[in-house]
Amino acid sequence: MAHKKRDLTTVCKKTGNRIWDFQIDRKRFTGSSGTPDKKIGERMARAVWQEARDEAAERRKAVGRLDMKWREACESYFNWKKDYVTLERDRQHMEWVASVLGENLYVSQIDYKALESLVINMRNRQCLNGQNRGKISNATVNLMTKFVRKILKRCRIDLKCYLPNEPQYGKLMLKVEPRRREMMIEEEIKLRRTAKPDLLDLSLFILYTGLRKKAAVELTWDQVSLIEGVIKFTSKEKYQEIDIIPEVDELLRRALKNKVEGSPLVWTWLADRSWTEPRTGKVFVEGQRYPFSPMGTIHAWRRTCDRADLHNLTIHDLRKTLGARMIRETGSLRDVQLQLGHSNVGVTSQHYAHITPKDTAKRVSQTVSKSLRLIEQAMREEAAREKQGQDDLVDA
Known part of the structure; x- marks a missing residue:
């Protein structure tokens, strides 16, 4: 026989609404559904209860798991990858993150809000060189976001760091239009x-x-x-x-x-x-x-x-x-x-893909030429019919 789930809510004597008050891992959770409806109150309370249980389970699993300072994590990545093409640029990104979020930053502290502040800071800075002086491009900002992502990914998967609030990187990726410039x-x-x-x-x-x-x-x-x-x-x-x-x-x-x-x-x-x-x-x-x-x-x-x-x-x-x-x-x-x-x-x-090949341009030219020929032919036929009509009126 299935056990009936115990009620998580009670009726507030003052308001009549369904409220909850329970503890998980010595942490207290209280709240109100704002309605006297028991089904709604129980559904809201059980969502809070389940989320609290999941967080508690994650905390228990995280006991003994590694947390690292940002610079330590970056140096670990650099030593693992050894000498690679974008090493110099990645070191600049490491310094940038440390200068904005703090020298004593731990990887577990990098959440959505922290990464968002980093993106905003980078977009507001001035570019001191390059063709677009005074403006840091969206593509450059995205490179920094991707660098943070690959550092945290290595920490989470390879080094088993506990990252409870790892940000959703896709939401912070800026729109980049491909550069169309070419030399004439x-x-x-x-x-x-x-x-x-x-x-x-x-x-x-x-x-x-x-x-x-x-x-x-x-x-x-x-x-x-x-x-x-x-x-x-x-x-x-x-x-x-x-x-x-x-x-x-x-x-x-x-x-x-x-x-x-x-x-x-x-x-x-x-x-x-x-x-x-x-x-x-x-x-x-x-x-x-x-x-x-x-x-x-x-x-x-x-x-x-x-x-x-x-x-x-x-x-x-x-x-x-x-x-x-x-x-x-x-x-x-x-x-x-x-x-x-x-x-x-x-x-x-x-x-x-936006460039038109010469063969395509040739076919477009042939299509346009044929259209013009048909228009000219139709206009000549129309003019001939009008002339014929005028001649018939004269004969009559």
Whole structure:
């Protein structure tokens, strides 16, 4: 025989409403349903009772489970992943979270409210560099949210930390519109006329291959086979191979003549004056060659764009330009995906599906031309009928 559930509510003598008063793990829970209806009161009380029991069970399971300080959790993740592509950026995110939420922050304290305050703080800060100076993009804010998510995920799954209030990250992800900027032919002419030869070669290499800036700047000669006509490299922790087309072969052979002794890097630049880098103290001597660095490439690119009057054009847009031009000429998302190294065609479609291939444009032109011919034919027939009608009236 089934046992009848005991009532959790009683009648308040003063108001007549159903109220509850019980303890779970020495913690007292009281409340009122606001109605004299027993069914409603019992349903509300049982929901509170069940939630309290679940929390108590979680607390009991959490006894002896690990909690970590934020920095300790991050360093554990960095040591686990070792050297990876976004390590430097992730360290900046670690510092950002600590500066906003406190140096003594524990991972168990990061809940929805804490992460929300972090997102709001980041959106209100000023961007001191980049093309969008004064504004931190939604994509950059989302990178910070994703970093917090992967740190807490490792803490919860691998390190068995107790995270009772882990936030719902999806609700705090900001809407990001894919960047549509590409270099127009008129802008490429300006770039060719303005850029210094070494930077121009590197820029054209990115434009002709579609490599990401970091992969291109850090390309080494052991990744290049001029005999096989192929470049083998790793970008975003994924292995990739691309064929060397004649235009790229010409750029690489020119770079080989300018190779810096003792440096494995492909792309170098010639110092046209002597100067000292104020931040690092490194001395550059006029007439000497030095390998490009990622940050040095960005600075050189911005100076070139300022001289050439190219607005809101980043060096990464050269990669997007190749993808857009390939779509227009071939209409093949698959070919673009393989060349640019996207993880799947869906990623490629997200960035380039808005572009109309030439074949499609040709078919659109044929459709419009046929419509115009039909309109002209209909107008001629209508004019002929009107003329015939007028002639009939004259004969009558």
